[in-house]
Amino acid sequence: GAGVSQSPRYKVAKRGQDVALRCDPxxxxxxxxxxxxxxxxxxxxxxxxxxxxxxxxxxxxSDRFFAERPEGSVSTLKIQRTQxxxxxxxxCASSLGRVTEAFxxxxxxxxxx
Amino acid sequence: DQQVKQNSPSLSVQEGRISILNxxxxxxxxxxxxxxxxxxAEGPTFLISISSIKDKNEDGRFTVFLNKSAKHLSLHIVPSxxxxxxxxxxxxxxPGGADGLTFGKGTHLIIQP
Numbered sequence: 001g002a003g004v005s006q007s008p009r010y011k012v013a014k015r016g017q018d019v020a021l022r023c024d025p026x027x028x029x030x031x032x033x034x035x036x037x038x039x040x041x042x043x044x045x046x047x048x049x050x051x052x053x054x055x056x057x058x059x060x061x062s063d064r065f066f067a068e069r070p071e072g073s074v075s076t077l078k079i080q081r082t083q084x085x086x087x088x089x090x091x092c093a094s095s096l097g098r099v100t101e102a103f104x105x106x107x108x109x110x111x112x113x
Numbered sequence: 114d115q116q117v118k119q120n121s122p123s124l125s126v127q128e129g130r131i132s133i134l135n136x137x138x139x140x141x142x143x144x145x146x147x148x149x150x151x152x153x154a155e156g157p158t159f160l161i162s163i164s165s166i167k168d169k170n171e172d173g174r175f176t177v178f179l180n181k182s183a184k185h186l187s188l189h190i191v192p193s194x195x196x197x198x199x200x201x202x203x204x205x206x207x208p209g210g211a212d213g214l215t216f217g218k219g220t221h222l223i224i225q226p
Contacts, residue, residue, distance in 0.1 A: 102159070
């Protein structure tokens with residue numbers, strides 16, 4: 001497809017379970033971002049990749065969160081030992097560069113029960 | 114402490130009239146501002162942006178105004194159409210800092226027929 005694709009669209013996890021969220025960016029886009037959007041809030045920055053290099057992970061809320069983009073295209077956001085406060089929509093975005101407009105995927109809605 | 118603030122959670126406007134969505138920011142380092150539109154169950158879609166060296170940018174029915182001294186920007190939609198009903202997010206970017214965007218909480222625009 002031509003847009004940013006995220007999978008799964010919805011994920012229900014039991015507390016303590018590990019989850020992996022996938023993002024397929026637009027082909028050729030160098031920059032890839034992950035955001036977390038809690039209910040009623042705006043998206044909050046988690047981490048940024050330029051190709052395969054993770055240049056900024058200052059937004060990751062704890063060491064249970066880990067992101068990778070090993071070949072500079074597909075990215076995976078992994079959350080270990082999920083907690084209820086991890087419930088949110090996780091958005092992935094890609095762009096040609098930092099200041100150009102980023103294109104967002106539809107997001108993965110994670111519910112931790 | 115929120116660096117990007119959208120103080121109106123919702124706004125109702127009659128079809129054909131002008132919609133004005135407001136955004137305030139506190140970080141004077143922000144140099145690029147964007148507006149995103151979001152429909153339910155979809156990711157945010159880029160709408161329009163403005164660099165801090167400009168005070169106005171226009172694209173069709175959408176115009177963004179930037180007042181740097183007041184740290185305020187606004188999005189004008191004229192004339193408003195039913196398809197404009199969505200949540201609008203204001204976002205800002207700073208050079209040299211985190212490469213992600215800082216978002217406001219969003220304003221839900223409702224266009225009344």
